Amino acid sequence: MKAQVLDVTSGRRSVVLNDLDARSMSFLLSDRVVIKHDGATVTGIVETSHALVARGSIGIYRDFAKSLGASTGDPIEIEPAPLPKSIQFIKKKIMGETLKPEEIAAIVQDVVSYNLSDLEIASFLFASHYNQMNMDEVEALTRAMVSTGDRLELPGTVVDKHSIGGVPGNKISLLVVPIVAASGLMIPKTSSRAITSPAGTADTMGVLAEVNFKLEEVKAIVMKHNGCIVWGGSLNIAPADDIFIRVEYPLRIDPRSQMLASIMAKKCAVGARHMVLDVPAGRGAKVSTIQDAERLATTFIELGRRLDVQVKCGITYGGQPVGRAVGPALEAREALSALSSPNDVSKSLVLKSASIAGLLLESTGRTPRGGGTGAALEVLQKGRALQKFLDIVEAQGGRRSVKVDDIPVGGQTYEVRSPSDGYVTLVDNQGIIDVARAAGAPQEKGAGVVLFAKQGYKVSRGDVLFEIYAERASKLSEAVSLAEARVPVLVEGMLLKEVPEV
Template sequence: MPVEVVFTTKIRVKCLGISTGRRLIALSKRDAERLGFKVHDRVEVRASDRSATAIIVTSQKLVSPGEAAVSEELAEDLGLKDGDEVVLRLAGLPESLMYIRKKMRGQRLSRREIYEIVKDVVEHHLTELEIAAFLLAEEFHGMSMEEIEYLTRAMAETGQIVDFDRPVYDKHSIGGVPGNKVSLLIVPIVAASGLLIPKTSSKAITSPSGTANTMSMLAPVEFTAEELKEIALKAGGCIVWGGKLNIAPADDIFIEVEHPLGVDPTSQMLASIMSKKLAVGVDNLVIDIPVGRGTKAETISEGRRLAQMFVDLGKRVGIR
């Protein structure tokens, strides 16, 4: 049975004001040992009538005994401020870990199992190590087209959906070529032709600069979903970073883990691109697949194989 530990008035919340990309709570080593917590343990943190799951870290200098420092994400979720009291309880392991281990053994995952993994990624219930394990399982064992469809839909459904109520067009490159500026030319040309092209782009994964990175040198790329819709309908098109939109939010978490590893599993690349297109209601899509040494498709045959996978996945999710 998990043991619930109530902080006394001597243990204060200390808001760090630091964004870590996940919910973290830092205790002194003495307090962690006294309460029976270890680094990377999951704890349920309660404040008044709100609660969230956070990951334990320890520090000798950041906090003193009797203090608990929290990341910006945890402070915002619980509405915490310096000096607040919280309640900690050791949380159990998320069910999705079983499904990650299942994929690590090379077994197929069901729609519900994949949805649980993606949901826990979005809700920050999984550590970076656990997400890396899932990505590497994809890299080495691959996924069936059915699994990729499930992953695509789960990534779209766990974020915001934008409905333009009219045909939407898009063009997307799978990346891998540093400084590729094709999208910056194509989007205004398509928009000038009278077609709606609200292009969402990711930041670099395996190359030094993605489309969103390049565009950010020329104009702001961080907008809300409402702003995206307003700009696209007014101008006929736009290029924005998908991370700020809460569109397929799991994707940017996956990318943060992929980037230092230098990996981009084919299944994840397909789901990453198509989930964002699904979330903004894309009906017609052109995929740019660079081929050659150093790209993600080093041979013509590999490029054609990828192209067919995009076509097959598009049919499954309703994108031509």
């Protein structure tokens, strides 16, 4: 058969056969096939079409073709593939049974080898979600995710931090990494892009510097500057995690076992032996109460013990956004402002960053217990964190001379003002997230929201509560309409809705 490269990025290894070819070869939809090209042999999943590909051709999605090294017209061989043994282990988990380490390892190996279809992976994730894994299974899943990817080998003391997420504006990695790196510790921060939020750490750092690197390039940057802030998706670190996330996203599930393994696998893969976990708790956060946060922290600490990673958890306030800015460019501006003039920005951003960095300094013995936050603030106040951050920006291809005003933001803006005198009683995390995304974030880097009033602030009628930024007038209009409907910043005494509407 001849290859026909399809100009579609699918994120999975599927091939498209003409209906008549599939019938003549006895292939059904979602069957597994072995694909051979130029000495390479991989497994793919069958899709069929009446007209997309001609008879005698095999459609290969653009990203799959690139990894296979195939071009349109190249000869391709296909044959039936055997059923992976891991299917039996997935069925076992569906039935509520406990999996052995070698069974979990087989599932993960088949995931990264693309031997399983999305439906089969989703079945495993659903089974893990409803028949929760015990700690032995989570440990086995973590180890399997590490072993099926690359690992970063660094000398010296390697540390890392992670946030459970769910709180908009949480750009603290841009402060924590340079504070810790300037204190003599190695912190290779691999970060994610936004999926459901207005900005991931990689999105925000990407405004200032390149974030796509190979593993050897990351090592060189960290060896020279003690730290980096890069996109983990460009590295082959715990690759099963990216596949799990892609499959579970449309299902809107987040299995506890996969979340635990995902976080710890990436920390183990970069060689971290000390990790601080930021667990925001509060209304609108992923964890709503202190008690739930403590239970989650205990689970991470136990998993870390099994993996020889010392885990400390910082339970932080997650009831409203961190700092004032939400959206990639706006957050980059606020982070750079905090590094340049820490006394002139939101105290919540500075203190949270110093507290998390301080826990890492205490965990590694750089400061005595209780002295970490003060030491981190000193590094920040003296400008050492700013200089280290600019070192990292430059090493990652950005401009060392960058200033806050150099960072472009959306030129379309709208101020949402208080309709009455009073106190701000609520800043709704999800409402702010939805408005910022409606404005275009994170795809349009200059879009987002800047808060001028947070919970507890006293405001007067006509005061600006928050400002919406967009790059296009149509997106601004969409965000304004949503803000009017959702009322993400609530002032006591304000009229929420008139019934009946005039």
